[in-house]
Amino acid sequence: MPTQWGDREARRRDILEAGRMLLRENGIGELQMRGVAQRAGVGLGTVYTYFATKEALYAAMYAERLDRMLAEIEPELAAADDLGELFVLIATAYRDVYAEFGKELDVLSLVGRKDDLDPATADQLVMAAGRLLAALQSFGSRLGLEEPELALVVLWSTVVGLADHFTSLRRHMHSYTWDQAVGMAARTFVCGLLPKDVRYESR
Known part of the structure; x- marks a missing residue:
């Protein structure tokens, strides 16, 4: 089920899970915020709202x-x-x-x-x-x-x-x-x- 708009905790979990998947697949060198945003299905700005770096x-x-x-x-x-x-x-x-x-x-x-x-x-x-x-x-x-x-x-x-x-x-x-x-x-x-x-x- 897609994360509902406004569910900050679920959105944060989505971003973390996207990051974990990319980390397992490509390592820390290829862990980029834009890729995390794409995998999580959110805008790049949304990722930076939760994690500054x-x-x-x-x-x-x-x-x-x-x-x-x-x-x-x-x-x-x-x-x-x-x-x-x-x-x-x-x-x-x-x-x-x-x-x-x-x-x-x-x-x-x-x-x-x-x-x-x-x-x-x-x-x-x-x-x-x-x-x-x-x-x-x-x-x-x-x-x-x-x-x-x-x-x-x-x-x-x-x-x-x-x-x-x-x-x-x-x-x-x-x-x-x-x-x-x-x-x-x-x-x-x-x-x-x-x-x-x-x-x-x-x-």
């Missing part, structure tokens, strides 16, 4: 993707009691997000310079990143990590590094699979961060 549109799409990632892993975050399994879950989920967005924009870098975007979009992105990181930190605290905030820094850096490696040409430099690499990273991460009386058993 291409970067603002991109950031809004990234924020929604982070929220979707959190929704996907949240049930397992709530029930999980194995840090190694959780590491694999997070790394694999974020690899897909990174392939779509992370190569072009490091979400954490925007937390410190959100003035580069319009306030509403910046807040949306920062809050989405904050919700994801808070959920991960809460899990670390629940498992008894002695320094959950520091552990989160190590976890996130490792996850981003793995995602970058396996979504680039560097993955052809060796014969290891994603499962092998992320499994070893999980074992290393857990052995280094869990209290000494807690063991990680590879499953």
Whole structure:
């Protein structure tokens, strides 16, 4: 059903969906506001009414993707009691997000310079990143990590590094699979961060 005139929220969703489709098809280099307008079935001026720049549109799409990632892993975050399994879950989920967005924009870098975007979009992105990181930190605290905030820094850096490696040409430099690499990273991460009386058993 076509979006009704005056339904601003639905129109915004149409624009975001058009942007996501173009991003998947052609990448960030070919994401142009005129193409978004054509795909969404609206005038170019309408797109700029919602998003002042291409970067603002991109950031809004990234924020929604982070929220979707959190929704996907949240049930397992709530029930999980194995840090190694959780590491694999997070790394694999974020690899897909990174392939779509992370190569072009490091979400954490925007937390410190959100003035580069319009306030509403910046807040949306920062809050989405904050919700994801808070959920991960809460899990670390629940498992008894002695320094959950520091552990989160190590976890996130490792996850981003793995995602970058396996979504680039560097993955052809060796014969290891994603499962092998992320499994070893999980074992290393857990052995280094869990209290000494807690063991990680590879499953």
